[in-house]
Amino acid sequence: MDISQTVRNPFLLKIIIAPERPKIKCDFIKRENLNMNIIVAVDRNWGIGCNNKLLVSIPADMKFFRETTTGKVVVMGRRTLESFPNGLPLKNRTNIVLTKNKDYRVKDALIFHTVEEVLEELKKYDSEDVYVIGGASVYRQFLPYCDVAHVTKIDHVYQADAYFPNLDEMEDWVVTADSDEQTYFDLEYTFLKYERHG
Numbered sequence: 001m002d003i004s005q006t007v008r009n010p011f012l013l014k015i016i017i018a019p020e021r022p023k024i025k026c027d028f029i030k031r032e033n034l035n036m037n038i039i040v041a042v043d044r045n046w047g048i049g050c051n052n053k054l055l056v057s058i059p060a061d062m063k064f065f066r067e068t069t070t071g072k073v074v075v076m077g078r079r080t081l082e083s084f085p086n087g088l089p090l091k092n093r094t095n096i097v098l099t100k101n102k103d104y105r106v107k108d109a110l111i112f113h114t115v116e117e118v119l120e121e122l123k124k125y126d127s128e129d130v131y132v133i134g135g136a137s138v139y140r141q142f143l144p145y146c147d148v149a150h151v152t153k154i155d156h157v158y159q160a161d162a163y164f165p166n167l168d169e170m171e172d173w174v175v176t177a178d179s180d181e182q183t184y185f186d187l188e189y190t191f192l193k194y195e196r197h198g
């Protein structure tokens, strides 16, 4: 996010100079020359879901998700699609869904059966307009193709069965912007922007 975007952002993301931190090698990360985005809400343990549901629904985070992805391309797994209200694709976005099921059809969604097929389809779009929106398996598989991650970090530990890779332990991801601490009832959370460096 550049500074002009920061000024428009209601959460007043602050650009920060990333401190040096110990480097931990992550072998499964394969650098690709793409600039796609990830958007995710995580708890303190990088948990993202349980029983195919979100851990918590924070209205301001939902609004941020809606505003960030509207008019863009969203990439998701079949289980995430089915976790949406009535299992319907998101309005005003190009919905790309991964499933191994060759018979799977959903109105207003583009269905693909391998990561490679999705990457081929994504060549039609500006990669900066592509947002990987989950769930755990799709985040994991597409992380190597993303350079920006919008992470809502919720300061609470939930019971979870789906996790996002811990970017704080990855040598090439650094926080480049953060918001002031936000609250929703007694929950505290922060909007963070991570970028891949190097």
Ligand SMILES: NC(=O)c1ccc[n+]([C@@H]2O[C@H](COP(=O)([O-])OP(=O)(O)OC[C@H]3O[C@@H](n4cnc5c(N)ncnc54)[C@H](OP(=O)(O)O)[C@@H]3O)[C@@H](O)[C@H]2O)c1
Pocket: 039, 040, 041, 042, 047, 048, 049, 050, 051, 052, 053, 054, 055, 076, 077, 078, 079, 080, 081, 083, 098, 099, 100, 101, 112, 113, 114, 115, 133, 134, 135, 136, 137, 138, 139, 141, 162
């Ligand atoms: N906190 C957040 O920001 C956030 C965002 C999104 C989702 N979530 C949570 O994440 C959880 C779901 O994550 P998940 O990992 O269980 O499910 P998922 O990633 O949404 O979907 C998994 C499904 O996608 C298909 N798939 C994945 N990789 C594929 C590949 N390489 N080729 C073909 N098909 C592929 C398969 O569908 P088939 O089984 O049909 O073959 C697989 O079962 C839920 O709890 C959800 O609420 C959290």
